Amino acid sequence: MTILTAKDIISGYTKVDILYNVNIKVEQGQIVSIIGPNGAGKSTLLKTIFGILKPRHGKVELKGEDITGLKPDKIVQKGISYVPQVDNVFPSLTIRENLEMGAFIRNDDYSGRIEDIYTLFPVLKDKSNQKASQLSGGQRQMVAMGRALMLDPGLLLLDEPSAGLAPRLVSMIFEKIIEINASGVAMIIVEQNAREALKMADHGYVLAMGKNVLDDTGEALLTSEEVGRLYLGG
Amino acid sequence: MAELIVYGIVLGSIISLGAIGLTLVYGIIRFANFAHGDLMSAGAYIALFITSVALPWTGLPHTTFGPFSFGWEMVIAFPVSMLIVGGVAIGLDQILYQKLRNKNSNAVIMAMSSLGASFIIRMIILILWGSDFFFYRPGVLRPAIEFPLGIKIRPDQILILFIVFLLITGLHLFLKMTKMGKAMRATADNMELAKVSGIDTEKIIIWTWCIGGALAAAGGILYGIDVQLHPAMGWNFLIPLFAATILGTIGNMYGALIGGLIIGISQQVSTAFIMPTYKPAVAFVIMILILLFRPKGLFSGGKE
Numbered sequence: 001m002t003i004l005t006a007k008d009i010i011s012g013y014t015k016v017d018i019l020y021n022v023n024i025k026v027e028q029g030q031i032v033s034i035i036g037p038n039g040a041g042k043s044t045l046l047k048t049i050f051g052i053l054k055p056r057h058g059k060v061e062l063k064g065e066d067i068t069g070l071k072p073d074k075i076v077q078k079g080i081s082y083v084p085q086v087d088n089v090f091p092s093l094t095i096r097e098n099l100e101m102g103a104f105i106r107n108d109d110y111s112g113r114i115e116d117i118y119t120l121f122p123v124l125k126d127k128s129n130q131k132a133s134q135l136s137g138g139q140r141q142m143v144a145m146g147r148a149l150m151l152d153p154g155l156l157l158l159d160e161p162s163a164g165l166a167p168r169l170v171s172m173i174f175e176k177i178i179e180i181n182a183s184g185v186a187m188i189i190v191e192q193n194a195r196e197a198l199k200m201a202d203h204g205y206v207l208a209m210g211k212n213v214l215d216d217t218g219e220a221l222l223t224s225e226e227v228g229r230l231y232l233g234g
Numbered sequence: 235m236a237e238l239i240v241y242g243i244v245l246g247s248i249i250s251l252g253a254i255g256l257t258l259v260y261g262i263i264r265f266a267n268f269a270h271g272d273l274m275s276a277g278a279y280i281a282l283f284i285t286s287v288a289l290p291w292t293g294l295p296h297t298t299f300g301p302f303s304f305g306w307e308m309v310i311a312f313p314v315s316m317l318i319v320g321g322v323a324i325g326l327d328q329i330l331y332q333k334l335r336n337k338n339s340n341a342v343i344m345a346m347s348s349l350g351a352s353f354i355i356r357m358i359i360l361i362l363w364g365s366d367f368f369f370y371r372p373g374v375l376r377p378a379i380e381f382p383l384g385i386k387i388r389p390d391q392i393l394i395l396f397i398v399f400l401l402i403t404g405l406h407l408f409l410k411m412t413k414m415g416k417a418m419r420a421t422a423d424n425m426e427l428a429k430v431s432g433i434d435t436e437k438i439i440i441w442t443w444c445i446g447g448a449l450a451a452a453g454g455i456l457y458g459i460d461v462q463l464h465p466a467m468g469w470n471f472l473i474p475l476f477a478a479t480i481l482g483t484i485g486n487m488y489g490a491l492i493g494g495l496i497i498g499i500s501q502q503v504s505t506a507f508i509m510p511t512y513k514p515a516v517a518f519v520i521m522i523l524i525l526l527f528r529p530k531g532l533f534s535g536g537k538e
Contacts, residue, residue, distance in 0.1 A: 073429055
């Protein structure tokens with residue numbers, strides 16, 4: 001079943017368009033990776049899907065329902081969560097409070113869900129009452145992902161989850177992403193680290209200059225000569 | 235000297251109430267509200283209206299209230315005035331500041347609009363009450379109690395400290411324990427991420443104005459009880475408020491509390507050395523010094 005489709009998206013900031021007729025599709029349980037050079041519009045696409053930017057043209061559909069132009073706080077209620085690339089934690093709040101904020105729209109008892117997040121990222125449990133500002137980059141990324149998972153979303157949007165992390169932490173975060181996906185969460189991942197992102201992807205899209213260039217299974221893109229030459233550095 | 239320090243703590247605790255509101259609002263919407271001092275005046279005069287017009291009109295007898303310089307009416311007037319000014323602050327935001335915010339107006343336009351709002355509030359007070367001084371209960375003796383070290387304190391002042399303590403403890407618990415309080419801190423930290431998390435930030439802004447306005451009203455009334463009411467009282471508080479806010483690192487509630495106390499104590503203690511007329515200049519000098527040497531305030535290390 002198709003969870004999300006973005007059709008013919010034209011979007012960008014107030015005065016400049018970044019995306020020109022971009023199309024992507026996510027099937028149930030898939031990891032979809034979006035790769036491409038800097039300035040290709042990858043983050044812009046995530047922001048447009050999540051309602052932070054309003055597309056000038058095109059349509060975003062979640063399970064057949066038109067969600068184009070809805071604001072982020074409404075999109076969250078539809079079961080999509082988003083982890084921004086930077087500033088993705090509340091620095092003066094404790095880890096536990098960060099997770100609670102992820103569950104802000106829940107009115108039921110979500111303590112079990114917090115335990116789930118601690119099981120996924122055990123290191124966070126010990127630091128539960130520490131402020132997020134005191135965490136390392138990798139731990140912050142875990143808090144950011146944990147916050148986004150509090151609502152048990154059907155689709156998770158990750159903007160450069162490995163950005164700025166040490167290599168050892170990068171592979172750890174990717175392992176966690178695979179683990180989260182295995183629990184049934186579909187994902188769209190935007191990544192600079194194209195090779196790793198395609199390895200775990202069911203489907204991959206290559207964007208350049210705000211346009212779709214290629215799309216295929218992750219494996220096919222990894223072995224494609226053109227992708228290798230242009231986007232994977234030989 | 236010890237007495238001046240105690241008076242400074244009383245004045246400082248009143249400044250803190252205003253400064254905390256100012257800093258909370260700044261923390262959320264990055265906006266320096268020049269009308270905040272006049273919200274303090276509004277609170278004081280609304281309480282005066284309730285104690286001297288509204289409640290006497292009901293015909294209930296006027297009695298004193300314990301050893302304090304006000305009658306039982308104040309027990310009703312205090313919370314009611316806080317609520318009303320909370321509402322006034324929300325109203326100001328909805329009909330004025332929010333419109334400008336949505337147009338992405340720059341900081342100068344926002345500052346000027348709040349300056350305009352402050353004139354409007356002050357002029358309304360002048361029209362209704364004139365420019366005379368008022369007391370909540372004129373003609374009452376205000377005896378002081380003697381404490382060791384020759385400190386003379388009026389029961390009013392002890393009550394003021396107690397009320398400020400209650401209000402600040404209440405606010406602290408609200409911010410730390412409740413969902414709405416935590417969401418307010420989250421929004422102050424990072425409004426974009428708050429929106430992304432599904433927090434209704436417009437609602438948070440309304441709550442923040444309400445709390446800021448209510449605390450300002452409390453500060454204004456307490457100053458009225460301690461000293462007197464005057465249409466320019468809140469306006470005169472503006473420099474101490476900003477000095478306290480900047481001293482305590484803008485956006486930091488606990489910083490504003492400490493900043494308020496420091497400003498209050500410095501102002502009172504200064505009267506031992508310089509003419510009391512120059513008292514307001516002390517806050518101004520402190521503000522200039524902080525801006526020159528530590529522009530981010532005393533607590534700029536962490537965000538809290």
